[in-house]
Amino acid sequence: MTHAKIHPTALVDARAELDSSVEVGPYAVIGPHVQMGAGCSVGPHACIEGHTRIGQNNRFFQFVSIGAAPQDKKYAGEPTRLEIGNDNTFREFVTINTGTTQDQGITRLGDDNWIMAYVHVAHDCQLGSHIILANAVQLAGHVHLGDWVFLGGQTGVHQFVRVGAHAMAAFQTRLPQDVPPFMTVGGNPVAAHGVNAEGLRRRGFSPERIANVKHMQRLLYRQGLALEAVRGQLDALRDEVHDADMQADVHLMQAFLQEATRGIVR
Known part of the structure; x- marks a missing residue:
């Protein structure tokens, strides 16, 4: 581990690989298999663990849980991974799990994603770039989101569902099926409402x-x-x-x- 800017109360494993420009706040915990690139910041009481590789200029607010073991009863401790790109923001109480051997073994997020408070990204999810997930969006396992997807607050996405690029879901939408690219959907039961023209x-x-x-x-x-x-x-x-x-x-x-x-x- 290089000489990152680590608060004296933080617990950072000596085997973690942090760029020298990384800032780690009070009482944060960073595990031994974490790699983190330049310009990242980790807020107070954040926990980043697992086999987790993080790019540059990512901001993790207080109380996030990043890289924890998947919530899958079949998981038996395999060294599955989480990969995060660059320029992402993770607000308070966001939880993101590593993958499982039932899929590719990797949960992935691209670049410039805006992940608001209380969002859950489950095991093996594959997220593109420029995505906005509003407060309390819940992604089950194996969900795929294309680039520029926007999901309104408290939207729930069923496992294995795919949401195409540029699609948008309204507040409190329940998604049990795939959403084609460019479309706007909403309601319970969910229905398509047209093109995301704006x-x-x-x-x-x-x-x-x-x-x-x-x-x-x-x-x-x-x-x-x-x-x-x-x-x-x-x-x-x-x-x-x-x-x-x-x-x-x-x-x-x-x-x-x-x-x-x-x-x-x-």
């Missing part, structure tokens, strides 16, 4: 590109087509559009639907 505009999508996304939404939800028929229509749409970004959006939707095993939110 979010796409904020990310620089052109009006033409948003119109192309809305066309895909009509194929999925307004024409009564089975998923197999939708896939055929998307093949034709990808051949029709010539803009590279639009083609990428169609390909994103096609790849998501190809892997949808739980059915999609209708």
Whole structure:
């Protein structure tokens, strides 16, 4: 361990690998298998343990629990992992577990994610980048979230559910099925409510590109087509559009639907 800025009351294992710029607050606990990059800060009473590798410029607020053993009765102490990218924020009482051998053995989070208070990220979850999880979002095991996903407060996501890039779920949504990219969903029982157009505009999508996304939404939800028929229509749409970004959006939707095993939110 290098000479990080560690409060004298913190308990940091000598085998932990912390960059010299890392700051560790009072009464924090950091375990022996933790690696942490430059610019990270760990708040008071935070606990970071397990085989956990953390990138640069991540901020962990007080009372987080990062890298604890998975809440899975089949877990038998295997050295499964947690990997966290760069520039993420984890607010108070966030809990993130390592993976299990029933999956890839790794829980992953990308870059620039904003994880609010009381969020739980269970074992083997795979989170992209630029995600916002509002207060008390609960992710069960093996959940996949694409880039730019936004989940409203107290949303619960069933195990193995996938939420596509740019999708949004409203406050207190229960997600038992997959959510296609670009869509907005909400309610209990959950239903699709259209395209996340405002979010796409904020990310620089052109009006033409948003119109192309809305066309895909009509194929999925307004024409009564089975998923197999939708896939055929998307093949034709990808051949029709010539803009590279639009083609990428169609390909994103096609790849998501190809892997949808739980059915999609209708």
